[in-house]
Every structure is written in structure tokens, then in C-alpha cells.
Amino acid sequence: MNSLALARGRFVLAQLRALQQWRRADQEAFIGAVRELPALVRTNGLGQTLAYLKGKDDAGARAMYRTLTEWLCGVPDADRLECILRDGDPFEVVVNLKDLPHARATYMAATESVWRLCEWLKPLAVSYLPSGGRAQPSPGDGSEASDEPA
Numbered sequence: 001m002n003s004l005a006l007a008r009g010r011f012v013l014a015q016l017r018a019l020q021q022w023r024r025a026d027q028e029a030f031i032g033a034v035r036e037l038p039a040l041v042r043t044n045g046l047g048q049t050l051a052y053l054k055g056k057d058d059a060g061a062r063a064m065y066r067t068l069t070e071w072l073c074g075v076p077d078a079d080r081l082e083c084i085l086r087d088g089d090p091f092e093v094v095v096n097l098k099d100l101p102h103a104r105a106t107y108m109a110a111t112e113s114v115w116r117l118c119e120w121l122k123p124l125a126v127s128y129l130p131s132g133g134r135a136q137p138s139p140g141d142g143s144e145a146s147d148e149p150a
Contacts, residue, residue: 004116008116008117008119008120009120011070011071011117011120012117012120012121012124012125013124015067015070016124016128016129019063019129020128020130024130025059026059026060027129027130028060029058029059029061029063030059030063030064030125030129031060031125031126031129032060033053033058033060033061033063033064034060034064034118034121034122034125034126035122037049037064037118037121038115038118038122040052041114045111046107046110046111046114047107050065050068053065053068067121068114068117071113071117072110072113
């Protein structure tokens with residue numbers, strides 16, 4: 001496995017560790033967003049998918065948007081070798097790609113990067129988060145504190 005693939009795995013795992021503190025319902029909403037992400041990108045494209053996630057009032061969609069923002073626009077370091085869009089909000093960058101040189105290549109690279117991230121997101125989210133993506137009632141479900149802003 002190449003170092004970029006491992007970097008993706010480490011990135012996803014770090015994102016999921018932060019989500020472990022969330023309420024079960026919010027974890028399940030994130031897993032739902034993880035499951036629908038590949039289909040959204042395939043049918044609508046990256047730009048429309050980012051617009052959908054950004055506009056949806058759902059903890060899972062907001063967390064997915066933040067995850068994609070950090071991956072696509074974050075600062076590269078030793079563990080993060082790939083930051084396609086850089087600077088700021090990925091939706092704004094994608095909408096304004098026409099102003100960048102090599103816009104089509106950049107858009108395609110960002111889309112491919114999201115596809116590759118999906119290879120790690122779904123299996124790790126389903127296996128790593130306590131809810132496991134299944135609705136399982138538990139004592140106090142929904143009453144735990146969440147770091148997710150309202």
C-alpha cells in the first residue's frame with residue numbers, strides 16, 4: 001500500500017476518533033452521509049455534492065462536509081500528502097475553478113481524491129464508530145452531550 005493510501009486511512013481514523021464522542025444518533029447520521037457520498041458524487045458531481053452537504057441541516061452532512069473540507073483544502077504535512085484545492089471552503093473553490101489555470105484537471109483530481117477517501121470512510125466508519133451504522137437502542141440514547149454545534 002502506498003503512503004498516500006495510508007495517509008488517507010490515518011486521516012479518516014482521526015476524523016472518526018473525534019466522532020466517537022458524539023451521540024449515537026449523530027454517529028448514525030454521519031454513517032448515512034458516508035454511505036450516500038459515493039452515489040452523490042457519481043450522479044451529481046463533486047460540486048453539486050459539496051453544495052448539497054453544505055446546505056443540508058443534518059449533523060452527519062455537516063461532519064462529512066467538514067471532513068471533505070479538511071481533506072481537500074487542508075494544509076499538507078507528513079501524514080497528509082494531498083491537498084488538492086487548498087485555501088478555504090471547497091464549495092467556493094469548486095464554484096470558482098474557472099478562474100484557476102488547469103481548472104478541469106484540478107476538478108478531476110479533487111473528485112478522484114474524494115473517491116479514494118471513500119474507500120477508507122465507509123469500512124472504517126461502519127466498524128470503528130460504536131453505533132456500527134445500525135440503529136440499536138441504548139440507555140440514554142440521544143441524551144449524551146455532543147460536540148456538534150446546533
